[in-house]
Amino acid sequence: MKYDIVIIGSGLGGLECGYILSKKGLKVCVLERANLLGGCLQSFHRGNCLFDTGFHYVGGLDEGQSLNRLFKYFNLMNLDWVKMDNNFDDVCINGKTYPFVSGHDNFRETLSSYFPHQKENLKAYTNFLQNVGIHTFDSFKPRSENDFYSSSLFAQSAHEFLNNTISDPVLKDVLAGTSLKMELSEQLPLYVFAQINDSYIQGAWRLQGGGFQIAESLANSIIEMGGEVRKNSAVTRIIETNGKITSVEINNNESVDCSWVISNAHPIHTLSLIPEESIIRKLYRNRINRMENTFGVFTANIKLKSGSVKYKNKNLYAYHNADLWKYTEGKTDRALVSFYCPKNDDSCDCLDILTPMNWNEVEAWSDKPIGKRGEDYVAMKNKKTGECIKLVSQYIPELEEAVERAYTSTPLSYRNYTNTANGSAYGVRKDFNSPMLTILPAKTPIPNLLMTGQNLNLHGVLGVSMTSFFTCAEIVGMDTLIKDLDINE
Numbered sequence: 001m002k003y004d005i006v007i008i009g010s011g012l013g014g015l016e017c018g019y020i021l022s023k024k025g026l027k028v029c030v031l032e033r034a035n036l037l038g039g040c041l042q043s044f045h046r047g048n049c050l051f052d053t054g055f056h057y058v059g060g061l062d063e064g065q066s067l068n069r070l071f072k073y074f075n076l077m078n079l080d081w082v083k084m085d086n087n088f089d090d091v092c093i094n095g096k097t098y099p100f101v102s103g104h105d106n107f108r109e110t111l112s113s114y115f116p117h118q119k120e121n122l123k124a125y126t127n128f129l130q131n132v133g134i135h136t137f138d139s140f141k142p143r144s145e146n147d148f149y150s151s152s153l154f155a156q157s158a159h160e161f162l163n164n165t166i167s168d169p170v171l172k173d174v175l176a177g178t179s180l181k182m183e184l185s186e187q188l189p190l191y192v193f194a195q196i197n198d199s200y201i202q203g204a205w206r207l208q209g210g211g212f213q214i215a216e217s218l219a220n221s222i223i224e225m226g227g228e229v230r231k232n233s234a235v236t237r238i239i240e241t242n243g244k245i246t247s248v249e250i251n252n253n254e255s256v257d258c259s260w261v262i263s264n265a266h267p268i269h270t271l272s273l274i275p276e277e278s279i280i281r282k283l284y285r286n287r288i289n290r291m292e293n294t295f296g297v298f299t300a301n302i303k304l305k306s307g308s309v310k311y312k313n314k315n316l317y318a319y320h321n322a323d324l325w326k327y328t329e330g331k332t333d334r335a336l337v338s339f340y341c342p343k344n345d346d347s348c349d350c351l352d353i354l355t356p357m358n359w360n361e362v363e364a365w366s367d368k369p370i371g372k373r374g375e376d377y378v379a380m381k382n383k384k385t386g387e388c389i390k391l392v393s394q395y396i397p398e399l400e401e402a403v404e405r406a407y408t409s410t411p412l413s414y415r416n417y418t419n420t421a422n423g424s425a426y427g428v429r430k431d432f433n434s435p436m437l438t439i440l441p442a443k444t445p446i447p448n449l450l451m452t453g454q455n456l457n458l459h460g461v462l463g464v465s466m467t468s469f470f471t472c473a474e475i476v477g478m479d480t481l482i483k484d485l486d487i488n489e
């Protein structure tokens with residue numbers, strides 16, 4: 001059978017592209033190399049706990065907000081979404097806790113009570129973020145001189161913006177304190193920082209029952225619309241004839257014909273599937289292969305003793321004497337704590353602790369198979385888990401005695417289960433100094449080969465969802481998608 005579209009990878013971007021194009025009447029086949037769908041949306045059971053691998057919370061799901069509009073399109077608003085508390089995040093720095101509150105005015109006023117001398121600066125900060133959120137869908141529309149994005153927010157630094165807007169050094173750290181959900185560095189483009197942080201200030205939400213439900217819902221919709229979703233189907237070669245893709249090879253033994261290929265895989269992996277003698281020039285290959293990736297993440301999935309820790313309908317970002325803008329390799333001085341929605345009462349059965357971890361910290365074990373990396377690897381993970389628990393226990397004192405069991409993952413786990421380069425948590429590292437080199441378009445030198453996912457425009461659920469529309473627009477046109485989303489008002 002020949003398909004209109006073959007999609008490589010069933011991560012969020014791949015499945016969303018499959019949904020969009022199936023809805024447009026095209027014959028779609030999504031190919032996933034693993035036996036589970038979803039990429040970083042995968043969930044897994046350990047005992048009576050369901051843990052997520054990459055999904056923790058989203059912003060902007062209230063009526064009329066950006067992600068709400070996108071998720072309505074994808075028929076995802078019928079999932080069991082749980083609104084987080086008005087105080088949705090706590091930033092804890094050197095023993096002090098600062099609340100992040102939903103709503104731009106509330107956010108500003110709450111932090112102004114801690115930093116009264118920064119009230120006007122906080123007003124400027126929140127006004128800017130709100131303006132970015134209001135103009136989220138401007139990037140879907142044709143450019144003009146008055147376009148909000150003509151200033152190229154990707155070419156500005158988040159670090160410089162905070163320095164220019166906020167004069168109090170502690171407040172600067174506080175405002176950057178929830179940025180473990182991106183790689184906080186002096187190279188971080190302002191757009192990435194602003195768009196992600198604004199979406200959560202709009203309103204924060206958890207999903208009862210695991211992020212895999214998003215992948216499952218999208219896959220089921222694709223199948224219902226006449227498409228196919230195939231597991232255990234690794235694309236081993238992309239076949240080009242006369243400058244165009246004509247088919248893909250699956251598991252080294254099956255050929256599938258197609259008119260278009262969309263790759264949700266990392267760009268480096270995508271190019272590795274294309275023979276050197278293709279029309280892709282060496283210059284382009286070198287550019288892709290030289291791209292740096294963001295840090296990975298060490299995660300301790302914690303099963304708690306029954307009734308030992310009260311559920312918090314918010315997240316906690318814990319820091320200890322940390323320079324927030326610089327990650328010191330091997331040092332556990334920052335962590336994100338995410339609670340899982342309880343099933344019955346106000347006690348918490350399980351939670352996640354996440355902290356950055358570079359590839360260099362695990363590379364020594366990278367050529368060893370899962371489960372056979374040796375006692376030194378296990379010892380490293382146990383040590384890291386203990387450090388995470390100790391850090392978080394400064395703010396949740398009962399935690400140390402409450403841990404029943406810890407299950408851990410490293411960048412090696414992300415590489416093995418999601419096929420991300422170097423186990424990167426947020427894909428290709430974006431750099432405001434060179435946005436044209438680090439922010440990839442969906443188009444490739446092969447006219448019917450496109451890319452999608454977090455390595456292009458913006459990572460996270462909102463960023464990947466927007467990018468899926470940019471990718472599909474190359475096939476069906478943006479005008480028709482704008483009409484579907486009703487964003488031209």
